[in-house]
Amino acid sequence: MNTLSGNTRKPLFQRGSGLGLRAALLLLLSIALLAVDHRTETFDPARNVMSQLLAPIIWTSRLPSTVSAIGNYAQTRGELMAENEHLSESLLRLRARTSKVQALEAENQRLRELLSSSEQIEDSVLVAEILATNQDPYRHQIVLNRGTGDGVYRGQAIIDAYGVLGQVVRVLPDTAVGLLITDPDHGVPVEVNRTGLQTVALGRGDGQGLSLPFLPGNADIKVGDLLVSSALGGRFPPGYPVGEVAELLYQPGEHFMEAIAYPTARINQGRQVLLVWSETVQSEPGITETVPAMPAAEGTGVEPKAATAPTAEQAGPPKPLTPATPNTATTAPEQ
Amino acid sequence: MTTSIRSQYLMLIPALILALVLQTVALPPLLSAMRPSWVALILGYWAYRSNGVGLLLPSAAAGLCLDVMFNTALGTHVVALTVVVYATLKLRGFLYLSPLWQTTLILAPIWLLYSFILFWADGATLHAAAPLARWLPVISTTVLWPLMFLILQLLRPVTRPR
Numbered sequence: 001m002n003t004l005s006g007n008t009r010k011p012l013f014q015r016g017s018g019l020g021l022r023a024a025l026l027l028l029l030s031i032a033l034l035a036v037d038h039r040t041e042t043f044d045p046a047r048n049v050m051s052q053l054l055a056p057i058i059w060t061s062r063l064p065s066t067v068s069a070i071g072n073y074a075q076t077r078g079e080l081m082a083e084n085e086h087l088s089e090s091l092l093r094l095r096a097r098t099s100k101v102q103a104l105e106a107e108n109q110r111l112r113e114l115l116s117s118s119e120q121i122e123d124s125v126l127v128a129e130i131l132a133t134n135q136d137p138y139r140h141q142i143v144l145n146r147g148t149g150d151g152v153y154r155g156q157a158i159i160d161a162y163g164v165l166g167q168v169v170r171v172l173p174d175t176a177v178g179l180l181i182t183d184p185d186h187g188v189p190v191e192v193n194r195t196g197l198q199t200v201a202l203g204r205g206d207g208q209g210l211s212l213p214f215l216p217g218n219a220d221i222k223v224g225d226l227l228v229s230s231a232l233g234g235r236f237p238p239g240y241p242v243g244e245v246a247e248l249l250y251q252p253g254e255h256f257m258e259a260i261a262y263p264t265a266r267i268n269q270g271r272q273v274l275l276v277w278s279e280t281v282q283s284e285p286g287i288t289e290t291v292p293a294m295p296a297a298e299g300t301g302v303e304p305k306a307a308t309a310p311t312a313e314q315a316g317p318p319k320p321l322t323p324a325t326p327n328t329a330t331t332a333p334e335q
Numbered sequence: 336m337t338t339s340i341r342s343q344y345l346m347l348i349p350a351l352i353l354a355l356v357l358q359t360v361a362l363p364p365l366l367s368a369m370r371p372s373w374v375a376l377i378l379g380y381w382a383y384r385s386n387g388v389g390l391l392l393p394s395a396a397a398g399l400c401l402d403v404m405f406n407t408a409l410g411t412h413v414v415a416l417t418v419v420v421y422a423t424l425k426l427r428g429f430l431y432l433s434p435l436w437q438t439t440l441i442l443a444p445i446w447l448l449y450s451f452i453l454f455w456a457d458g459a460t461l462h463a464a465a466p467l468a469r470w471l472p473v474i475s476t477t478v479l480w481p482l483m484f485l486i487l488q489l490l491r492p493v494t495r496p497r
Contacts, residue, residue: 019391019421019424020421022391023391023417023420023421026391026395026413026417027414027417027418029410030395030398030410030413030414030417031410031414032410033409033410033413034408034409034410034411034414034456034459034460037408037409037410038408038459038460043409046409047403047409050399050400050403051403051404054355054400054403054404057352057355057356057359057400057404058359058404060356061356061357061359061360061361062361063360064360064361065361132359132361133361134405134406135358135359135360135361135362135367135370135405136405136407137364137367137368138457138462138469139405139406139407139462141406169406170406177406184462184463185462185463205463207364268364
């Protein structure tokens with residue numbers, strides 16, 4: 001045995017020294033990081049910096065969809081003319097409806113004044129473009145091209161032309177991350193339009209459905225009922241369509257039933273969305289994150305109300321939290 | 336040997352960036368659910384090919400990038416990728432001695448472990464996602480391994496200092 005030279009005793013596969021120790025250390029560190037990041041917002045500045053550094057990668061991963069969009073330029077003149085005709089037709093139809101809505105709004109305002117309940121109907125909005133959608137099938141998120149510079153704040157409602165799309169969960173200087181209503185982490189207070197029943201619509205996580213759990217077994221809710229956003233919680237502007245009930249899951253003898261609804265908003269279909277400023281959120285004392293965000297927004301000189309919303313007339317100081325309307329007061333205990 | 340390592344890592348960084356792009360590139364929903372775990376694949380290959388010195392740091396960095404891009408709690412992907420790198424390094428002896436189809440089978444549990452850790456982190460952070468589709472990437476990652484292995488073997492620098 002003593003003829004063996006030292007070289008042959010070397011291990012065949014050299015490993016880094018203390019690999020297991022280093023891996024265990026890294027694991028512990030990252031689990032601690034996970035726990036801290038889940039519970040607190042300590043690392044949010046670092047995350048914001050990193051997401052700005054990663055912007056080129058996000059941009060690159062959007063290239064294929066950009067290239068396919070370029071194909072749209074090669075439309076024929078005939079197609080464009082047909083589309084133009086269709087659009088101006090629908091514009092005319094919508095204008096006619098809007099003029100009617102204005103009269104109704106004025107009437108509603110007068111009636112509300114009679115009831116001495118103050119509620120704002122018109123919200124100021126800002127058009128934002130969807131930069132990217134989250135490609136993790138378990139997280140339904142979008143990245144928008146508006147940030148703190150535009151006065152976007154955390155918790156702000158995102159809508160499209162057909163209904164509520166979600167809310168802003170993270171605001172960066174130039175972009176904002178929005179959580180869609182179909183995400184399992186998302187809940188939106190809703191009201192059944194037909195009966196005024198208040199409940200909460202949670203995302204089901206399958207990218208399509210909303211779930212309305214824990215409805216009373218005898219709740220008056222039917223397939224086809226329209227769900228509109230309610231002012232409960234003060235985060236969403238009331239009255240925007242959220243979904244339509246598609247299915248009722250009720251086991252006879254159970255105390256609760258569950259309704260499945262599908263969002264009216266065109267999830268994952270548009271390129272543009274609207275960010276809504278609702279007055280109640282700005283002045284709500286309970287939501288601490290949004291309060292410091294708003295003076296900053298006003299300080300930048302970008303006045304979202306005046307600059308972007310031709311319909312916004314209430315440019316006065318933020319109203320105090322609106323008292324619950326008689327409607328919500330009577331229906332809230334049902335949820 | 337050090338120059339070889341340096342050239343390995345010179346390739347690793349662009350490969351990881353490419354993997355991050357492939358992980359986030361927009362696809363139709365069905366394909367997106369089937370998307371293989373590119374970053375884990377690349378790191379698994381490098382753990383198999385190199386001797387693993389200093390591979391934990393790039394894997395942690397890539398994990399943090401994934402966490403930021405997918406808006407998961409920071410550390411989620413770091414845990415999963417660290418486990419992938421460590422397990423692959425431990426199995427290198429077997430992997431070297433096995434033909435390609437066997438390495439594919441040996442590595443399948445590692446991709447499963449990767450998905451399981453992400454699934455566990457979802458549970459730990461109370462993110463109640465639909466769990467069924469969580470396992471689809473395991474299949475696509477396993478299927479893709481031999482293909483990617485052959486392609487990366489072709490791209491590998493031929494001159495090996497001996």
